[in-house]
Amino acid sequence: MSQVETVQPPAETETPLAWEPRIIAFLCYWCSYTGADNAGTSRLKYPANVDIIRVMCSGRVDPDLIMIAFAQGADGVMVCGCHIGDCHYIAGNHKTMTRMPLLSRVLQDFGIEPERFVHEWVSAAEGDKFARLVRQVTEQVRQVGPLDWPGRMYRRGVGHGEDLQPWGDQA
Amino acid sequence: MTTNGATSDRQPGKLRLGMYWASSCGGCDISLLEIGEHLLELIEVADIVLWPCVADFKYRTVADYPDGYIDVCLFNGGIRSSEQEQIARLVRRKSRTLVAYGACAMDGGIPALANLKSTREIFDAVYHSNPSLQNPGHVEPQTHWATPQGDLELPRLYPQVLRLADVVEVDYQIPGCPPVGTQVWKVLQAVVAGEVPARNAAVRVGCDNRSVCDECHREKRKVRIKEFKRPHLAIPEPNWCLLEQGFVCLGASTRSGCGALCPKAELTCRGCYGSAGLATDQGTAMLSAIGSVMDAVTEERANELVGQIADPTGTFYRFSLASSTLKAHR
Numbered sequence: 001m002s003q004v005e006t007v008q009p010p011a012e013t014e015t016p017l018a019w020e021p022r023i024i025a026f027l028c029y030w031c032s033y034t035g036a037d038n039a040g041t042s043r044l045k046y047p048a049n050v051d052i053i054r055v056m057c058s059g060r061v062d063p064d065l066i067m068i069a070f071a072q073g074a075d076g077v078m079v080c081g082c083h084i085g086d087c088h089y090i091a092g093n094h095k096t097m098t099r100m101p102l103l104s105r106v107l108q109d110f111g112i113e114p115e116r117f118v119h120e121w122v123s124a125a126e127g128d129k130f131a132r133l134v135r136q137v138t139e140q141v142r143q144v145g146p147l148d149w150p151g152r153m154y155r156r157g158v159g160h161g162e163d164l165q166p167w168g169d170q171a
Numbered sequence: 172m173t174t175n176g177a178t179s180d181r182q183p184g185k186l187r188l189g190m191y192w193a194s195s196c197g198g199c200d201i202s203l204l205e206i207g208e209h210l211l212e213l214i215e216v217a218d219i220v221l222w223p224c225v226a227d228f229k230y231r232t233v234a235d236y237p238d239g240y241i242d243v244c245l246f247n248g249g250i251r252s253s254e255q256e257q258i259a260r261l262v263r264r265k266s267r268t269l270v271a272y273g274a275c276a277m278d279g280g281i282p283a284l285a286n287l288k289s290t291r292e293i294f295d296a297v298y299h300s301n302p303s304l305q306n307p308g309h310v311e312p313q314t315h316w317a318t319p320q321g322d323l324e325l326p327r328l329y330p331q332v333l334r335l336a337d338v339v340e341v342d343y344q345i346p347g348c349p350p351v352g353t354q355v356w357k358v359l360q361a362v363v364a365g366e367v368p369a370r371n372a373a374v375r376v377g378c379d380n381r382s383v384c385d386e387c388h389r390e391k392r393k394v395r396i397k398e399f400k401r402p403h404l405a406i407p408e409p410n411w412c413l414l415e416q417g418f419v420c421l422g423a424s425t426r427s428g429c430g431a432l433c434p435k436a437e438l439t440c441r442g443c444y445g446s447a448g449l450a451t452d453q454g455t456a457m458l459s460a461i462g463s464v465m466d467a468v469t470e471e472r473a474n475e476l477v478g479q480i481a482d483p484t485g486t487f488y489r490f491s492l493a494s495s496t497l498k499a500h501r
Contacts, residue, residue: 063455063462067496084470097470099462101477106458109287109484111501152501 021141023050024069025078025134028058030088031123032080038127046131047138050078057081058119059092063103066117070107071149076116076141078133083121093121115140116147186363188213189221189241190272191262193255194282194332195248198349199273200224203245205352206359216363217242221262230258236265243362245272245345249279249493250333254326263339268362270376274348274443276335277375278453279493281348283332284485286492286499290330331499332492345377348443348490351429354378375445378428382447383440387422387431391415395466399479402439413439414464419486424450424457443490452496454487 027033033054039046055061058081066077079100081093100119107117118137122130192200200222204210220241221228244266250256263269274280285293298304298311316323335341345358354377361376379386389412400417407413413420413434421442422434433440446453461480467473480486488495 059463063458064450064452064496067452067455071496071498084468094468094473095463098465098467098473098477099458101474102458102462102480102483103455105477106454106484106487109500110497112497147501149497149501153498 019146021049021075021138021146022073023076023078023134023137023141024074025050025052025080026055026058026061026065027052027122028081028088028093029054029056031082031086031121032058032130034124035080035122035126035130038125039131040127042127044127044131046134049138049141050134057087057089057092059087059089059095061096063099063106066103066107070112070116070147073148073150075147076118076137078137079119080122080130080133081119083123086123112147113144115144186217186242187220187240188217189219189244189262189266190224191221191244191246191248191258192224193246193248193259193276193335194251195273195275195280197224199245199247199275202273202347202349202352202355205349206356207352209356209359213359213363230261233261233265238264239267241266243268243270245270246335246341247273247276249275249282250329250335250338251282252326252328256329256333256338257326259335259339268342269335269339270358271335271341271344273350274346274445274490276341277344277346277494278445278491279332279334280443280490283491283493284489286331287484288500290328293328334493337493342374344375346375346426346444347377347429348441350377351432353430354428375426378426378444380448381427383422383425383427383429383431383434383444386427386429387412387434387440389413389434395464396461396476397466399476399481401481407437409437414461419461419480421453421457421487421489423460424453424487441489442487445491445494451494453491454484454495457487458483 027036033052036052058079061079066079069077079096081096082088084093084097087093096119104114104117108114118133120133122133190200190203206213219226220236221233221244241262244262246259246262246269248255250259271277275282279286294311298306299309312325314325314327316325345355347354358377388410390410391412392415394415396415396417398417399419402418405418407416407418414423418439420434420439422431422440424447425440425442426444426447428444431440442453442457446456450456465473465476467476492498
C-alpha cells in the first residue's frame with residue numbers, strides 16, 4: 001500500500017449481482033471463540049459471511065488491524081470479547097471497551113458507517129447470542145451495501161503513473 | 172552560491188543542493204535557516220541549484236539540468252495537484268538523492284487533513300459557503316481556458332493529498348513540522364561528509380527511533396485519565412505527564428528527535444514527527460495507547476470519556492493522514 005504507483009486494479013472476482021457482505025470477526029480465545037464454537041456444536045445456523053480470526057484477547061485487537069481489514073476489502077468488522085468482569089486477563093477487555101467506541105468515531109470520520117463496525121460481548125455459553133449477532137450484522141451490512149475500499153481508492157485515479165505535463169515535454 | 176540556476180560558474184567539487192516546495196506552508200524552507208551560523212559552512216561546500224523560496228529558478232532551468240545533476244534535493248510538501256506530481260517526477264530525475272523533508276512530504280502533514288473531505292466539499296467551502304466570501308458569479312478555478320491567443324492549462328487538484336513517496340522513489344525522510352534545526356544540521360553534516368546511510372525509502376534521518384515520551388522530562392504518576400481537557404480550557408500542572416492530566420498529548424505515538432519541545436513549553440505533543448518504532452499508522456497507535464489509560468470500568472463511563480475527546484481523527488492523525496491505513500475519506 002505504500003506506493004500508489006504500484007497499485008494494481010482490484011481483481012474482478014464476482015459480478016456486482018453476486019455481492020455478499022464479507023465480515024471479519026475478531027473473537028477472543030476464552031469467551032467469544034468458544035461462544036462461536038458453542039453455536040456450532042448447538043447446530044445453530046448463521047450466515048457464512050463471517051470470517052473468524054481467533055485472538056488471545058479482544059484487548060489484543062489493535063485498532064490498526066480493523067483499519068487494515070477495511071482497507072483490504074472487508075465490508076464489516078466485528079470484535080467480540082468476554083463480558084466486562086469476565087476477562088481471562090482481568091482487564092484486557094477494558095481496553096477494548098474504551099478503544100472500540102473511539103475507533104468507531106474515527107471510522108465514521110473516514111466515511112465508514114457505524115453499521116459496519118460492531119463490538120459486542122459474547123461469553124462462552126452464548127452460542128445463540130453469537131449466531132443472532134452474526135445474522136444481525138450481516139443484515140445491516142447488506143443494507144449499507146459494498147464498501148470496496150481498495151476499488152474506491154483505485155478509482156480516485158491518482159498516482160497510477162499518470163504524468164500530466166502542462167508545460168510540455170520536459171524529458 | 173549561484174542565484175540564477177546557471178551551471179557554468181559552479182566551483183569544482185562543490186555539492187549541488189536543491190530544495191523544492193509542493194503542498195506546504197513554507198515553514199520547512201525557513202527551517203533550513205534554523206541551522207544558523209552553520210549556513211555559512213554549508214555555503215562553503217554547497218551550491219544552491221534549486222530553491223524557489225529564495226531564488227528565481229524556472230522549471231525550464233531545472234529541466235535543462237542533466238539527470239542526476241542535483242546531489243541532494245530536500246523536497247518539502249505533499250502532492251496535492253498535478254503540477255506538484257510533475258515537478259516531483261522532474262526533481263527525482265534530476266537528483267541523485269531525494270529527501271522527503273518535513274511532515275507534509277513524509278506523511279501528508281496538515282494539508283492531508285483535507286483528505287477527510289471530498290474535492291467538492293473543499294471547493295464549496297473555499298469558493299461558495301465561507302461567510303467571508305463574495306462570489307456572486309460562483310466562479311471556480313478551471314483546468315482549461317480557451318483564449319484567442321491559445322488554450323491555457325492549469326494544474327488539476329487531486330482528490331487527496333499524497334505523500335512524496337506515493338509518486339516517486341524517496342531516498343530518505345526527515346520528519347518534523349518543521350524539522351528541528353539541530354537535526355537538520357546533523358543530516359547536512361552527514362551529507363557533506365559523505366556519510367549518508369544506505370539508500371532506503373524507509374530510513375528516517377534526523378530523528379530517533381523511540382517515542383517523544385522517552386525524551387520528555389515530565390513525570391509519570393501511573394494514574395489513569397479521569398477527564399479529558401482541552402488545552403485552551405485548562406492550565407496544565409508543570410512537570411506532570413500531560414496525558415495523565417487529561418490533555419490529548421500524542422507523545423506516546425510520535426517519533427522522538429525533536430527533544431520534546433512542545434511538552435517543555437507546557438503544550439501537548441502534536442505528533443509532527445510521525446509514527447514511532449515499527450508502527451505505520453500513527454493515529455491507531457495513539458488510539459490504542461489512549462484507550463489503555465482511561466479510568467473506566469463500566470461501559471457507560473468508557474463512552475462518557477470517549478465522548479470528551481474532541482475531534483479524535485483530526486487530533487490523532489494531525490500530521491499523518493496520508494500515511495494512514497485508510498488514507499482518505501471514502
